[in-house]
Amino acid sequence: MTGAGLQRAASVPSPAPTPCLWPDGLPPRVAGLRALLAPGQGAPAAGSRPRALLVDVWGVLTDGTRAFPKALEALAAARALGVPVVLVSNTSRRSGELAAMLAVQGIGETHFDAIVTGGELAFHHVRALSEPRRLEGRPPLTALVLGHQPGGHWAAAAGLAATDDPDAADLVLGVGILGELDEAVPCGQERPDAPTLEILRRAAVRRLPMILTNADRRVRLAGRLHAGIGILADAYRAPGGRPGGSVTVFGKPGRAVFGAGLALAGRVPPREALMIGDTLTTDIAGAAALGARTLLVSREGSHAATLHPGPGGALCAGGLAGLIEETGIRPDHVMEALKW
Incomplete structure (x- = not known):
């Protein structure tokens, strides 16, 4: 097997954290998943609530070594409402291999209904x-x-x-x-x-x-x-x-992996699904292209340094606005960390 590295750009000192206001023009922040799913919690009307969740893994449920407990609570709560959860990952692992890895971290059948991976x-x-x-x-x-x-x-x-x-x-x-x-x-x-x-x-x-x-x-x-x-x-x-x-x-943003995920969720139409991910160019762009709604999780994912500048920095509106302008990709909602 051949390993490979990267050309490194010159390191740039991180700017000091600055207070970040949230302008109306950006995707709305969501305090918890219940705001989008749970009746009586300010969620959308029944006909417009997501009927299925497609959920990325790294940066949303785990950092690769440890699971995020509040994210798991959110998925369990969604499934308790009858909303199927399908993990849709770009990992090179096959679906069964990913399931075994997640089980070691305490992520199992309580939290999702099925898995589809680019590797599979x-x-x-x-x-x-x-x-x-x-x-x-x-x-x-x-x-x-x-x-x-x-x-x-x-x-x-x-x-x-x-x-x-x-x-x-x-x-x-x-x-x-x-x-x-x-x-x-x-x-x-x-x-x-x-x-x-x-x-x-x-x-x-x-x-x-x-x-x-x-x-x-x-x-x-x-x-x-x-x-x-x-x-x-x-x-x-x-x-x-x-x-x-x-x-x-193979994998996101390609249509095949989303199609497989929607089929595993019970053949839910894309417009009735919500994709939760941490990366604009794969999770968000791919789902939006199919007509699904999207939720960007910011703190632990691939854009963390931009969206949370400085040690322990809060979600920064300027960072998100810059990423949206840079990529041309806009999520429907944003949340610092997945929780109920």
């Missing part, structure tokens, strides 16, 4: 490519594996042989995360480091197809920001400014 969708895609070779008794497809997946990846289970050599590969498989990412790097400007770019260039010369099992460009784990393998897509399509190889990306 990618696994079935890859196995469909590799299965004919197995049935015909031919050597397996060989994958150049980029990235690091804590706990290991599923390439072999999908019928692939792994390699570090672009010249020996049939395809490129991106899994997990890359190196740590400087907080000063703006959204959308994350870049692979020079060694990784050279590997991509060699693979692109051979026009190897790339399959990314996770669309995230940045992931916060235990408070530290990492680049996700989603940043490999742009670099591979045009390495060195020249046309590169084809790229298939």
Whole structure:
């Protein structure tokens, strides 16, 4: 497996925290999930209340090592009202692997009805490519594996042989995360480091197809920001400014993962679902494109440093306004941390 790092931007000292007012022009803040779901709690009329919740995992329910108790209480309360909860994650893990990881943190059947992951969708895609070779008794497809997946990846289970050599590969498989990412790097400007770019260039010369099992460009784990393998897509399509190889990306903001989540929720129409996530470009943008309502959770997610400047900083209106202007993506609601 090939690890990869990132080019780091020069560190910029964090500005001193400043008081933040909440102007009317920004998405409204929500004190708790009951404001959107519970009858008699100021929630919308019954016909407009969300009938299903699609919920991101990292930054919303856990930091990767510990669960957020108030978030779990909120999901349990929603399910007690009969609202199905489907976890929709960009992790490279398969759905069952994610469920096992979450169970260790105390996140289980009380809190959600089903899980769908980008890794699960990618696994079935890859196995469909590799299965004919197995049935015909031919050597397996060989994958150049980029990235690091804590706990290991599923390439072999999908019928692939792994390699570090672009010249020996049939395809490129991106899994997990890359190196740590400087907080000063703006959204959308994350870049692979020079060694990784050279590997991509060699693979692109051979026009190897790339399959990314996770669309995230940045992931916060235990408070530290990492680049996700989603940043490999742009670099591979045009390495060195020249046309590169084809790229298939699984997970949010793609339609397939949301469609799978809505199906698991009981085939609820997108307009009747609420997506809760921490990342504008994946969670919020993907759900909004389908017509679902969206709730951005700010304190522990990928935008935490921007939305909560300074140690223990409150949710800052200026930070949110800047992100919305920078990305062109606007959530319907915002909440510091998921709670009931």
